[in-house]
Amino acid sequence: MLVDSHCHLDFPDFAEDLDGIVARAETSGVGRIVTISTRVRRLGGLIQIAERFPNVYCSVGTHPHHADEEDGIAASELIELSKHPKVVALGEAGLDNFYDDGSPEAQERGFRAHIAAARATGLPLVIHTRDADEGCGRILEDEMAKGSFRAVLHCYTGGRELAMKAIELGLSISFTGILTFKKSGALRELAAELPADRIMVETDAPYLAPGKFRGKRNEPSYVVEVAKVLAETRGVSLEEISRQTSENFFRLFSKVPAPKAAA
Numbered sequence: 001m002l003v004d005s006h007c008h009l010d011f012p013d014f015a016e017d018l019d020g021i022v023a024r025a026e027t028s029g030v031g032r033i034v035t036i037s038t039r040v041r042r043l044g045g046l047i048q049i050a051e052r053f054p055n056v057y058c059s060v061g062t063h064p065h066h067a068d069e070e071d072g073i074a075a076s077e078l079i080e081l082s083k084h085p086k087v088v089a090l091g092e093a094g095l096d097n098f099y100d101d102g103s104p105e106a107q108e109r110g111f112r113a114h115i116a117a118a119r120a121t122g123l124p125l126v127i128h129t130r131d132a133d134e135g136c137g138r139i140l141e142d143e144m145a146k147g148s149f150r151a152v153l154h155c156y157t158g159g160r161e162l163a164m165k166a167i168e169l170g171l172s173i174s175f176t177g178i179l180t181f182k183k184s185g186a187l188r189e190l191a192a193e194l195p196a197d198r199i200m201v202e203t204d205a206p207y208l209a210p211g212k213f214r215g216k217r218n219e220p221s222y223v224v225e226v227a228k229v230l231a232e233t234r235g236v237s238l239e240e241i242s243r244q245t246s247e248n249f250f251r252l253f254s255k256v257p258a259p260k261a262a263a
Contacts, residue, residue: 001031003249004220006202009035010045013206025220038063050086059089067102067110078117088255090118091126098131118149125151133162174200177210180229188233201226
């Protein structure tokens with residue numbers, strides 16, 4: 001089986017086809033889906049979706065683009081909201097210097113609050129980092145010195161230095177359809193180098209459809225295409241990459257019940 005560890009089923013792109021999307025994922029061998037929060041104040045909609053489908057779970061957090069909008073949400077509130085049985089992670093939170101959405105100060109405050117919540121709950125933090133390798137690395141090192149926490153750098157497109165720093169700190173790296181793009185040779189080289197027990201796959205749907213479906217709306221079933229390229233990149237079979245990435249997911253997202261075979 002495979003896991004889509006990061007998508008956004010609450011986005012309008014899926015509103016008219018949610019049952020079909022989840023069914024296609026299951027048919028494609030995707031056994032678990034995590035739909036990721038971008039606004040704490042919209043968690044209710046995510047929980048409704050997660051409760052509707054047995055194999056769908058969610059996170060709680062504020063995307064850095066909305067850091068000003070939700071500035072001041074305390075770690076204590078995140079901790080309380082994460083007690084819901086279907087909430088299995090914090091985030092996504094982090095730093096994004098590519099767009100002007102979310103001031104740097106609010107992004108950093110939010111990032112640190114989410115780390116504190118991850119540390120307190122033991123739940124993994126889903127980290128968004130774009131064009132922010134130096135700042136992200138600095139915060140991760142600073143916060144890890146205060147006490148360990150678990151996290152994954154999702155949709156990884158950063159440099160080798162940040163990736164290796166994350167690995168050194170005990171964190172994981174997740175890849176999307178970007179891995180399949182023709183111009184992503186450097187990213188594939190990095191994916192081939194990372195430890196087998198620290199890699200995962202995701203779609204970030206509805207965005208970033210893999211090469212085979214480029215230009216179309218992405219969906220969780222397409223995570224199979226990411227896994228195929230990751231397997232080819234690492235010189236292993238699709239079955240092996242499916243097993244390894246799923247084991248890595250269930251170890252990190254330990255609140256998600258694993259099928260007996262995966263366990």
